[in-house]
Amino acid sequence: MNKTSYTSIEELIQMPWIQSISIGKGGKVVSYVKRTSDLAENAYRNHVWVYEIDGQKHYPITTGKSESSSPAWAPDKNYLAYIAEMGEKEKLRKQIILKTFDEFNGIQITNSAEGVNNFIWSPDGKGIYYTTTEADSEELKRRKETYGEFEYVDKEYKNDYLCYVGIEEAIESFKELSNKKKGENEGTKDVEVAITDPRDFSIKGFNISTDGKKAVLICTPTGDIRDRETKVYLLDISTKKFRELNITGSFSSNISFSPDGNRIVFAKTPREPEYYKWKVDEDVVLEVYDIEKEETTMRLSKLDRSVIPIKWTSKGILVTWQDRANYRIGMVSENGEISSIYSKGECYIAEADSTSDGENIAYIKIEKNKAAEVYLNAVKITNESRVYENKLLSKKELLIWSTKDGLEIEGVLSKPYDYDSNKKYPLLVVIHGGPTWASFPIHNMNRLYPIEQFIEKGFIVLEPNYRGSSGYGSKFLTENFRMLGVGDYEDVISGVDNLIEKGIIDSKRVGVMGWSQGGYISAFCATFSNRFKAISVGAGISNWITYYVNTDITTFTRSYLGATPWNDPEIYAKTSPMTYIKTACTPTLIQHGDNDKRVPVPNAYELYRGLQDLEVESELVVFKGMEHSPHKPGLHKAIMEQNLEWFVKHV
Structure with a gap:
């Protein structure tokens, strides 16, 4: 069949996404979570799937509207635990569900008032340890009943503490309740034991x-x-x-x-x-x-990268780390030597799990022109990449350029499948968030900006891994200290200039966009520069003082700017987009969630009002109920469609 179109926005939203992998029964079973979209209900559905080596079959543990996540196999038992939301619609809480396969399809074994945060099996498989958040005290309940809801800022916290639930006790409790008349009781009786005190x-x-x-x-x-x-x-x-x-x-x-x-x-x-x-x-x-x-x-x-331990096995410590625009897994030996496994060449290994002897490893891997797939050792056991069988795919390559201050920047360049070297293309720059994150040469990993649709409309796309991006060493990670905005702009514009020098792009048709930290850099471009034809600012910071006094992570600002706004107002001014608002001249789309605690919405209103007062073409879209990132397929669809329309119109 001839491939005639790139992935559409609706197809991108509906693409399954695999996450949360667990291996069990000595490597004979693998579980994972597959996220799908329910457009009719405007919801994402997460379901646990199981793959059995004997018979080579896949099947879901949950279906429909009942969601599940975080699967984990019991050591040496045919038990699978996972998390599901239980209770009334307005009081849904994440609880641990147990599937025994031979007797119970799925029973709720916790009844935590505030829900379960995360859990692990006890090494003997007889119980589960988990953390939960402390519930409202009796004093706080009385206060709410008497006065309504209010909060003493920076004085009222809820701590997470450790609990244990025994499997036999939970099963017996379930049987007792099952034998009673329907409606007499709901859930299990209290068989959970607090191990630590949340007051400590x-x-x-x-x-x-x-x-x-x-x-x-x-x-x-x-x-x-x-x-x-x-x-x-x-x-x-x-x-x-x-x-x-x-x-x-x-x-x-x-x-x-x-x-x-x-x-x-x-x-x-x-x-x-x-x-x-x-x-x-x-x-x-x-x-x-x-x-x-x-x-x-x-x-x-020696690696000069952040290395995260997954599991200490008999063969070594299974770890994961970012290597420039790749993500790898490997083993660390007793003497501190690290060796890469199953991750040669360009690839992105998202998650991994191993048997305790280290002989069997399950992992989620994305390779060039492929979707996320589940592997057991070196064998691919899923076929999610079939979504690309009848689709055109952009050509992705890694591009390296130098900045005026001597930094080497790497970025992902996406070109059309039929790229013409004799033609100059309009360019869109898509900037990742973080800043300690990166862009990768992977199709449809970005669910905020429709890169494949940009390509189909005739653009090429550059995703720069600007200073401060992870995976390039600790020195590069710290190069944006007190250089936010200013240094970031140099990384972006030097990449644009590099493509102009190569004769690839039309210098008069360039747009830039990004979300979170990428939104901040885009806002800086909007006020600091006249080099762009159009800009989109997603959940971005416009004024560091506004951000500092409103965000839930004030430590972030102090880490990167090295001061508070009260003892060094100059650095806050130098790095704030609003400082340069009077020179703004670029049509700017601003998108923001009204319930964003990480980058609160006053940042969006401040930038928008400044642009409006200066009569710079601008639009502000505030998404009701949305936090820092979209959580529904309809929101993803709206954000991508608005950006596609904005840049096609202006660039």
Whole structure:
């Protein structure tokens, strides 16, 4: 069949997306989550699927409107646990569901008032440890009943704490309730046990030793998202006593015990105020700590990338890391050597899981011109790439250029399948968010901007991995310190100039767009430059002071600007798009969610009002009920259609 069209916006929205992988029964079964779109209901549906090697069959655990996520197989048992939303429509809470395959199709084994955040199986498979958020106190309930809802800012937090539910007890409870008359009781009776007290600290990550006797907890004093004071505790599960380990710094939530239970591995992630003070040769991206000796026994720092541990197996520590515009998995040996597995060449391995012996690894991998697929070891076990069988695909290549201040920038360049080197194309620059993230040479990974549709309309597209992007080393990661906007603009415009010099693009037909941090850079381009024909600002920062006093992550601003606006107003002015508003002249589309706590909507109104007062063509679209990112297919569709129309009209 002849391929005649690129992926449409509606087709992009309806493309399945695979995530959350788990391997079980000694490598004989794999579970994963497939996200699909229900356009009629304007909702995304997440369902757990299972693949059995014996018989080579796939089947879903849930279907229809009942969603599921986060599957995990019990050690050496034919039990699968996953999370599903349970309860009344207005009081839906995430609870753990157990499927035993031989007896129960799916029973609810937790009844947490605030829902389950995340969970892991106990090593013996007899129970599940999970974290949940503390419920309203009786005092707070009375206050709400008496006065209504209000909040003491920066004083009222809810902490996450550790709980345990035994499988046998949960099953017995379910049987008891099943034998009673229908309607007498709902859910299971209380069989959950609190392991930690939420008044002590808030748990960000945890793991259980292989003998089931110890837990390691990554904690912050409060549940406030801005709280960076991380501590690591070792918990004796039987006595519920814990001691603080002699580990300093900030950590990701991923932490794992060694098979013998004597060591732990974790990733250090330096944050404010130390983020930009670390020297490159002193960066520690992965660290092994001996619990008994109370000392670090191995550091992996040669890679100069953030390395995240997945699981400590008998063959080594399974890890994942970003390598420029690729994502890889590998094993770290006892002596700190790292080796890549199943990730040669250009690829993006999104997630992975392994059996405890390290002999079997399941992972989600995206390769050139392919969709996300599930692999078991080196064997592909899904066929999601069939969505491209009858579609034209843009040609994606990695482009490298230099900035005036001597930085090497890499970006993804997308061209039409029938690219004509004798023709000059209009250019659209699509800027990723983060800033510690990146763009990858993968089709339809961007669900905010319709890159394939831009290509079909005659554009070429550049996605720059500007300074501060992850995967290019710690020095590059810190190059945007106190250089936000100014340095970012140089990275974007030098990429544009590089394409002009190559004779690829029409210099008078260039547009730029981005979301979140990409939206901020686009806003900076809108006020700082006259080089563009049209601009789109998605959930972007327009004024750093406005952002600082409204956002839920004020630490972000201090990390990147190195100060508060009160002790260094000059750096806030220098890096704010609104400082340059009087020179703005480019038609600008602004898109923002009215419930965005990360980049609150006053940023959008401030930019829009400034452009309107200066009589610069501009449109502001505020999406009701939307937070920092769209959460419904209809919102994705509207955002992409508005951008397609805007840039076709103006560029």
